[in-house]
Amino acid sequence: LYESALKVAPMVSVVPGGVVFDIPRLDRQFAYFRDYFTFEGEPDIYSVSIPGGVDVDGTYVEIPLYSDNVTHILGGGRTRGGKSQFEKAAILYLVRRYPPSVVRLALSDVKRVTFGKFDGLPHLVAPVARDAESTANLLDYLVEEMELRYQEFERHSSIETIAQYNSRFAPNCVMPRVICLIDECFDLLSDDNYCDRIETALMKLLAKAGGAGIHVLLYTQRPDKNVIDPLIRSNFPAKTAFVTTRPEDSCIILGDDKDKRAVYLLGYGDFLYKTTEVLRLQALYVADDEDPEYFQQLLLEAKNQNDPHTAWKSGLDFDEFAASLYGESSSNDNGKFKAITATKTKQSKTDFEGSFSFKVQLDEEARNSILNLHHKGYQLDEIVKAVFNLSRQDGRSYKKFRNVVEEFLNNFKDGGEDDI
Structure with missing residues (x-):
């Protein structure tokens, strides 16, 4: 009787010591971005994070990019799954919370509809890449930046990571973290002219860029196992799976041949966040179309915010x-x-x-x-x-x-x- 009354089947998860039946609530609510942040006070320049979402208990969960359990994130899901809003929330939070001396951005948007609103921000290392060629250039640039950072570490005894570097030299000299967010990697990795360059650069970055403070967030609507190389997928310690059309898509994103749970998600920001464990979260809704004045105000504040720190520069333009x-x-x-x-x-x-x-x-x-x-x-x-x-x-x-x-x-x- 009760099962027939449910519009969506419950998601079943095995946890230590028990089994969890996750039943959607009937009065689903929005988790608005503006309700969770006031951006008051000084940011923690040593612990750069992005918004995760709200868990089943209503607790806000952040995603710590500085953690060894995160570093790089692979994500995906079908249309209207909430992926784009999650990405916008991450970018908006980063540029408003942190000055350019602490956080820089490298954005790729081949669909040309998701990141265009962020072009022109002082946090960008380059204009938003809108095709495979410019994305390949951007990734090659990040590989070179990574190498220059490791050369800088080598010059200082006992320094191996950006965390160690900033703990010694910040706030007088801050090595900024670079967050590279790529939307719709399927199109990029399907491009015959540039897929080899893009794959090679991604493999180099995923192998060791995290320690240098360069983080790759790779997203797609179609996580085809024949397009996204297994070596690339395996080097993402964190996953964010939004609702998928096929069970196999859930398995590819979550890195588990048996984990089909993403196909049972509700869409519109309902997603699974996997690191050492799997959390079900509701992503924050930026509502940039519903409330454009708030969105533009945060962008204006991001452009004009005070930057009290001196950033380390590699000299690479x-x-x-x-x-x-x-x-x-x-x-x-x-x-x-x-x-x-x-x-x-x-x-x-x-x-x-x-x-x-x-x-x-x-x-x-x-x-x-x-x-x-x-x-x-x-x-x-x-x-x-x-x-x-x-x-x-x-x-x-x-x-x-x-x-x-x-x-x-x-x-x-x-x-x-x-x-x-």
């Missing part, structure tokens, strides 16, 4: 990095570095390294970057890597730029100010 990928800054070495060059003379086509003869002239930005890194104690090869994205594997190009940097520093020490 996204626009210059993206240009170097396509050789727009230099026609030498396939554009691997941002070259500050003056004259180029065509040489033999058979000589790759010598296909162009060039004289290097350091502009003001390059000189300032070199001096800044030198004063911080960077070694010569580290400076060349940070400023020009060149290492010893780049052969003659590396040697030429290394010699130029060395000559510039020697000239500076001697009191000279002329360009090299």
Whole structure:
């Protein structure tokens, strides 16, 4: 009798010492974003979190990105499952709670409807990526940023993670966490032209970016096991499963071949949050269309908020990095570095390294970057890597730029100010 009266079958979960029958309440209510945050007081710059939702007891639950049990999040669910609202709540909370010195964002939105409202915020490391090409560029940039951060850790004994770095140097110098949120990864990983680049970058980031404070949040409506590589899926310690159309989609998202519970969720923000255990939460509803004035007010406050901290900077600029990928800054070495060059003379086509003869002239930005890194104690090869994205594997190009940097520093020490 009672079972026939239920519109949705109860979700059954096995817990230590018992079995839980999760029966939806008849008077379902919204959990509005604005009812849970006032944004008063100073944020905890050492413990960056995003909103999770409200559990079955009505208790608010946050998702701690700084925790080793989270680090990166894989999520998904069908249309009207509440995934987009969850993502918007995460972004809105991050930009309003934390200044750009503490949190930076890297956003990809190939559907072009979810993240457009956040373009122009000072927290963004780059404009919102809206196609596979720009997303590949963004992920490659984050891989390079990750490597520069680990080089910074290496310079300081006993530092291996961003938490250790900030505990030693913050608040005077804060290494910001970078949250990369990708909406609809299925389209990206199905793109024949860029899927290999995107997969390679994701694997590198998922393997070790968490310790450097770079977190990947990957979402999709269609978690196809043939599209999302198992190595990628297995490297997400946290999962957020919204209502799915097929039982197998639930298994893919939650990383368990037997866990089909997401197919029984109610939609509209009802989701499962899995780390060391599984919680059923109701995501917060931003209501950016219902209450656009509140939404715009928070964005305005995010843009104008006081930022009392000094952020650590790698010296890597996204626009210059993206240009170097396509050789727009230099026609030498396939554009691997941002070259500050003056004259180029065509040489033999058979000589790759010598296909162009060039004289290097350091502009003001390059000189300032070199001096800044030198004063911080960077070694010569580290400076060349940070400023020009060149290492010893780049052969003659590396040697030429290394010699130029060395000559510039020697000239500076001697009191000279002329360009090299």
